[in-house]
Amino acid sequence: MEFLVRSENQLPVDTPVERRQELRAGERARALELREAGVLKRLWRVPGRNATVGLYEADDPAALHDALMSLPMAPWLDVHVEALATHPQERAT
Amino acid sequence: MEFLVRSENQLPVDTPVERRQELRAGERARALELREAGVLKRLWRVPGRNATVGLYEADDPAALHDALMSLPMAPWLDVHVEALATHPQERAT
Amino acid sequence: MEFLVRSENQLPVDTPVERRQELRAGERARALELREAGVLKRLWRVPGRNATVGLYEADDPAALHDALMSLPMAPWLDVHVEALATHPQERAT
Amino acid sequence: MEFLVRSENQLPVDTPVERRQELRAGERARALELREAGVLKRLWRVPGRNATVGLYEADDPAALHDALMSLPMAPWLDVHVEALATHPQERAT
Amino acid sequence: MEFLVRSENQLPVDTPVERRQELRAGERARALELREAGVLKRLWRVPGRNATVGLYEADDPAALHDALMSLPMAPWLDVHVEALATHPQERAT
Amino acid sequence: MEFLVRSENQLPVDTPVERRQELRAGERARALELREAGVLKRLWRVPGRNATVGLYEADDPAALHDALMSLPMAPWLDVHVEALATHPQERAT
Amino acid sequence: MEFLVRSENQLPVDTPVERRQELRAGERARALELREAGVLKRLWRVPGRNATVGLYEADDPAALHDALMSLPMAPWLDVHVEALATHPQERAT
Amino acid sequence: MEFLVRSENQLPVDTPVERRQELRAGERARALELREAGVLKRLWRVPGRNATVGLYEADDPAALHDALMSLPMAPWLDVHVEALATHPQERAT
Amino acid sequence: MEFLVRSENQLPVDTPVERRQELRAGERARALELREAGVLKRLWRVPGRNATVGLYEADDPAALHDALMSLPMAPWLDVHVEALATHPQERAT
Amino acid sequence: MEFLVRSENQLPVDTPVERRQELRAGERARALELREAGVLKRLWRVPGRNATVGLYEADDPAALHDALMSLPMAPWLDVHVEALATHPQERAT
Numbered sequence: 013m014e015f016l017v018r019s020e021n022q023l024p025v026d027t028p029v030e031r032r033q034e035l036r037a038g039e040r041a042r043a044l045e046l047r048e049a050g051v052l053k054r055l056w057r058v059p060g061r062n063a064t065v066g067l068y069e070a071d072d073p074a075a076l077h078d079a080l081m082s083l084p085m086a087p088w089l090d091v092h093v094e095a096l097a098t099h100p101q102e103r104a105t
Numbered sequence: 106m107e108f109l110v111r112s113e114n115q116l117p118v119d120t121p122v123e124r125r126q127e128l129r130a131g132e133r134a135r136a137l138e139l140r141e142a143g144v145l146k147r148l149w150r151v152p153g154r155n156a157t158v159g160l161y162e163a164d165d166p167a168a169l170h171d172a173l174m175s176l177p178m179a180p181w182l183d184v185h186v187e188a189l190a191t192h193p194q195e196r197a198t
Numbered sequence: 199m200e201f202l203v204r205s206e207n208q209l210p211v212d213t214p215v216e217r218r219q220e221l222r223a224g225e226r227a228r229a230l231e232l233r234e235a236g237v238l239k240r241l242w243r244v245p246g247r248n249a250t251v252g253l254y255e256a257d258d259p260a261a262l263h264d265a266l267m268s269l270p271m272a273p274w275l276d277v278h279v280e281a282l283a284t285h286p287q288e289r290a291t
Numbered sequence: 292m293e294f295l296v297r298s299e300n301q302l303p304v305d306t307p308v309e310r311r312q313e314l315r316a317g318e319r320a321r322a323l324e325l326r327e328a329g330v331l332k333r334l335w336r337v338p339g340r341n342a343t344v345g346l347y348e349a350d351d352p353a354a355l356h357d358a359l360m361s362l363p364m365a366p367w368l369d370v371h372v373e374a375l376a377t378h379p380q381e382r383a384t
Numbered sequence: 385m386e387f388l389v390r391s392e393n394q395l396p397v398d399t400p401v402e403r404r405q406e407l408r409a410g411e412r413a414r415a416l417e418l419r420e421a422g423v424l425k426r427l428w429r430v431p432g433r434n435a436t437v438g439l440y441e442a443d444d445p446a447a448l449h450d451a452l453m454s455l456p457m458a459p460w461l462d463v464h465v466e467a468l469a470t471h472p473q474e475r476a477t
Numbered sequence: 478m479e480f481l482v483r484s485e486n487q488l489p490v491d492t493p494v495e496r497r498q499e500l501r502a503g504e505r506a507r508a509l510e511l512r513e514a515g516v517l518k519r520l521w522r523v524p525g526r527n528a529t530v531g532l533y534e535a536d537d538p539a540a541l542h543d544a545l546m547s548l549p550m551a552p553w554l555d556v557h558v559e560a561l562a563t564h565p566q567e568r569a570t
Numbered sequence: 571m572e573f574l575v576r577s578e579n580q581l582p583v584d585t586p587v588e589r590r591q592e593l594r595a596g597e598r599a600r601a602l603e604l605r606e607a608g609v610l611k612r613l614w615r616v617p618g619r620n621a622t623v624g625l626y627e628a629d630d631p632a633a634l635h636d637a638l639m640s641l642p643m644a645p646w647l648d649v650h651v652e653a654l655a656t657h658p659q660e661r662a663t
Numbered sequence: 664m665e666f667l668v669r670s671e672n673q674l675p676v677d678t679p680v681e682r683r684q685e686l687r688a689g690e691r692a693r694a695l696e697l698r699e700a701g702v703l704k705r706l707w708r709v710p711g712r713n714a715t716v717g718l719y720e721a722d723d724p725a726a727l728h729d730a731l732m733s734l735p736m737a738p739w740l741d742v743h744v745e746a747l748a749t750h751p752q753e754r755a756t
Numbered sequence: 757m758e759f760l761v762r763s764e765n766q767l768p769v770d771t772p773v774e775r776r777q778e779l780r781a782g783e784r785a786r787a788l789e790l791r792e793a794g795v796l797k798r799l800w801r802v803p804g805r806n807a808t809v810g811l812y813e814a815d816d817p818a819a820l821h822d823a824l825m826s827l828p829m830a831p832w833l834d835v836h837v838e839a840l841a842t843h844p845q846e847r848a849t
Numbered sequence: 850m851e852f853l854v855r856s857e858n859q860l861p862v863d864t865p866v867e868r869r870q871e872l873r874a875g876e877r878a879r880a881l882e883l884r885e886a887g888v889l890k891r892l893w894r895v896p897g898r899n900a901t902v903g904l905y906e907a908d909d910p911a912a913l914h915d916a917l918m919s920l921p922m923a924p925w926l927d928v929h930v931e932a933l934a935t936h937p938q939e940r941a942t
Contacts, residue, residue: 667853694938695938705939745902747893748893750894751894
């Protein structure tokens with residue numbers, strides 16, 4: 013099933029540059045793994061914000077939760093998840 | 106997977122009594138079927154309101170949607186669904 | 199550019215069945231055209247609601263507006279649009 | 292009577308690991324006691340968040356308050372409680 | 385247990401005067417009964433609005449729900465209930 | 478005149494125990510004085526929160542303000558006041 | 571004591587012109603009486619809306635309620651009242 | 664001074680086509696006059712909605728109010744106005 | 757033109773007493789100047805809060821902004837401004 | 850395409866004066882460049898707040914995002930972007 017995931021990054025502004033870069037690199041690497049595993053399907057930036065909207069696929073909300081918590085930035089992310097239902101128009105395709 | 110479903114009944118106050126009773130009877134009958142099918146697991150009233158909170162189980166959001174739309178009152182219900190993840194404490198039980 | 203489009207259908211409950219079916223058929227047909235034109239890329243149902251979330255692509259907000267207003271249901275849709283920016287992770291792909 | 296309890300954990304990100312583990316272990320132990328006492332009946336995770344939704348049973352709001360405040364994490368939890376009424380459908384069961 | 389009950393009266397402005405007076409008289413009579421039964425303990429008007437805040441006492445939310453629904457105006461009332469816990473300061477008194 | 482006063486206590490979690498106890502003791506003592514002066518008439522806990530709802534009586538909003546600011550916890554309280562009007566039902570009693 | 575009163579006029583657009591003019595004339599006349607009685611002290615328009623902000627003075631919320639309900643438009647007004655406290659700066663003047 | 668004006672058009676869907684066209688034509692004509700008078704400086708559509716954002720210039724809020732109320736659609740517009748201050752960066756230009 | 761100005765004082769609770777007194781004295785002195793200049797016309801306290809509602813008069817929003825920023829407390833004030841239009845009832849007076 | 854950009858500056862009050870001046874100077878310089886590049890078209894202050902509303906033009910949301918993130922104050926800005934569609938009235942001009 014698919015989920016729309018809105019995520020605001022609240023890493024403090026005064027986080028040391030090195031720590032920040034390390035977290036970002038880890039985030040990119042883990043996101044890539046989630047893409048390859050078919051969990052992260054699309055990712056957009058919310059313009060003007062340190063925030064993203066993502067389209068995820070997971071077996072259930074618990075699996076999605078585990079995927080999101082595996083991101084190195086997770087402790088600083090304010091995340092809202094919306095479970096979506098496939099629309100009949102698409103099922104028919 | 107389980108869903109918390111909040112539902113406000115907005116059937117107009119001036120609906121004829123017969124029509125109202127017919128809808129309520131149909132609603133009860135369908136809810137009973139959903140209970141027996143294991144889809145509707147718990148149902149509470151929001152005190153003071155013509156509204157309910159329900160705990161549902163369905164394979165995915167699309168199946169939940171179909172179950173909710175099968176209720177005779179569906180056209181008058183303002184529904185908000187929240188997908189929940191089983192807590193590890195319970196998985197361990 | 200891509201847009202996330204949230205759409206609540208507020209067609210009155212007492213709309214005659216024939217009119218409703220006619221509108222729905224027209225909606226499906228127009229949506230199919232928008233899909234084929236690459237404007238409507240994904241469509242989901244918000245479970246429990248007569249509402250959808252769609253992923254659209256259009257040259258600019260004016261073109262998106264025209265596409266959305268070309269839907270036969272448009273006069274009854276309460277629509278909120280969010281313009282999204284491609285994430286660098288995807289640009290790199 | 293039953294209560295729906297929504298709880299956001301706001302323990303600071305920079306809490307030392309040991310302190311965090313100690314609090315979590317205490318939380319699990321106390322939650323288990325509340326389960327055995329029939330106070331905590333169900334617990335879900337809000338996917339993507341350090342937050343839970345719980346179904347509690349207590350004699351009255353004061354007893355529920357005391358139960359919630361007995362959790363070691365209580366000082367960091369932002370809690371919202373909703374008192375629910377048994378639905379006649381269930382009373383009839 | 386005690387409840388704070390906020391109630392907005394949404395009886396349509398164009399309700400015939402007689403019907404309105406009949407409803408108000410019935411409302412007053414039923415409210416008086418609830419007072420005598422110890423269910424309705426205090427009642428205030430929200431200044432400038434056709435709305436009240438009431439302090440109710442009932443065995444549980446289901447009993448409160450039944451009391452509120454017994455008011456003749458109930459179909460036109462938009463009600464929000466908050467369950468309150470006796471404060472230890474008062475228990476000690 | 479009467480006021481409904483909602484008060485969230487935002488004393489930081491890491492306030493030293495002694496300071497916290499001193500403030501609580503002072504708060505209880507001052508609240509008792511306000512009770513005896515007929516200013517604080519009822520006090521409830523919002524279950525699950527470090528928050529209260531109180532029923533106050535004061536000559537006017539300025540007198541209420543002075544009473545609330547005389548509480549030792551005042552600098553940490555986030556307070557919302559609602560002025561209520563006696564309901565004619567009660568004036569008639 | 572003084573109150574800030576925000577009032578949205580929700581008289582239906584299709585109210586016959588004569589009825590509308592009659593209500594407006596009555597509103598002006600009653601507002602003038604409230605001014606002369608010292609109850610209505612200032613009145614502003616919210617630009618772009620059929621809405622006003624007013625500064626009222628009354629003995630208590632019940633007296634304010636009666637004054638507001640004496641306006642011929644009262645059944646169509648959505649009113650929010652805020653009780654204000656004289657600021658010490660002004661008391662000193 | 665300049666104002667940002669957000670305007671939602673709530674003309675009922677079932678307004679007869681002729682009446683709707685007459686209103687739209689009148690709206691366009693009056694808007695053109697306001698442009699020529701330097702009152703309406705820019706106008707945008709909110710994509711997906713029957714709504715606009717406009718940049719207006721007027722001597723004061725009362726003059727803006729009169730301009731907005733001179734639009735034939737005014738009775739059906741839900742308008743929110745925000746008064747803006749010229750930024751020093753622009754004053755310096 | 758007149759403005760309604762709502763201002764929440766967010767000076768940290770742990771600001772040293774001397775600094776706080778110095779700021780308050782400066783605030784009072786500057787407010788007095790604004791009164792004498794006819795900019796600050798009325799000031800109220802929001803009961804229970806470290807907040808005020810003020811009625812200001814200024815040539816335009818930029819002049820109001822400069823006046824508000826001239827207050828020594830400005831860096832700690834969370835301010836919301838509403839531009840009001842003189843009501844025709846008052847213009848006629 | 851054009852965007853309305855609302856931006857709240859949350860630079861901490863206790864930022865050293867020098868650092869603050871350096872950031873402001875950099876902000877002005879970069880804003881000037883964006884003006885000259887035709888990206889920043891208008892800028893207003895929200896009266897009473899350390900906040901602005903800006904009218905920007907960019908090829909797409911990603912380009913706008915890059916422009917906004919190029920401002921030295923970006924890490925402290927809370928930004929909300931609204932994509933606007935040119936109104937047919939203006940296209941016709």
